[in-house]
Amino acid sequence: MTSLYIRDRWFEDIPVGEFHVFGSHTFSELEIVEFALVFDPRPESTDPEIARNNRWRGLVASPWLVTSMWMRKMVDYMEVYAQGVNDGRRNGAGVAIRDLKWLEQVRPGHTLTYTYEIIAKPDRVIRDKWGLICSRNEAFNQYGNKVMQFEIDILAERAAQA
């Protein structure tokens, strides 16, 4: 039986080829600076005055802020559909990512739109219970340029259990 709730779905319910545009976010100068002060302290991301005369002629976001926001948008999207799941989630815990590239700088006021597509379901059983779902994830800015891409493997519980 296929569930409408994304996080309620078993491994077997999640189809290769499924594609979602799952969220957008406009980055503010404040959140770029606050993130960088803690995680990526360099003047290009922490000090608008210094950044103005530096390499990118203005403040740019830490690449990891762009990627962390991917997670936030994904959670917001999926948790809407998580009602009815009382035993934790049947899918979603990340195991590994591959081929993460940051292709363009993200500046204050830029709006990114995040997408994912299920691209593979490797034939593996992990700890007797879980399958792996592989998706391609991308972020595009307001000009339509791709600024980030990566693949991620997440765990999804298999329905067929002894």
Place this chain on the structure above:
Amino acid sequence: MATSTEPDSYLTSTSIALDSGSIARFAAQFDPQPYHLDREAAANSIFGGLCASGWHIAALATRLTVETLLKHGIAYVTMTSVGELKWTRPSFVDEQIGVRLTLGERAGDSPIPDTDRLDLLVDVHNGEGDIVATMTASAAVTRDPTAEEVAP
């Protein structure tokens, strides 16, 4: 482009305590799922206890990597790509997150103009002998002769 960093030399970072406040702050902003926010829900989850977001660990590893590179005179500009990032175990409250860096190839084909590409292997540990994540990454570093000397 000549390389001046010796392959297989290790650099060791300081560590950052993963206190419950920092786990909650990151999770509230970027990864608001029960196993990062709520002790009881976390105890019954796949992770078995309240633990940090994997993206929090990646960001902390980046902070420690940047500090360590700069301390050794390598002029980090930005991270440009990650070949693979694997989370090998959850990171729980009060673990001491640190990194061990293995410097790899340095070459002239960085996507950022006027920088070199420096490949890095980042082993993230928790202060108790466990590796919590491993990451292969490429950073852009300033192409400056005075920045190319690495302390032994």
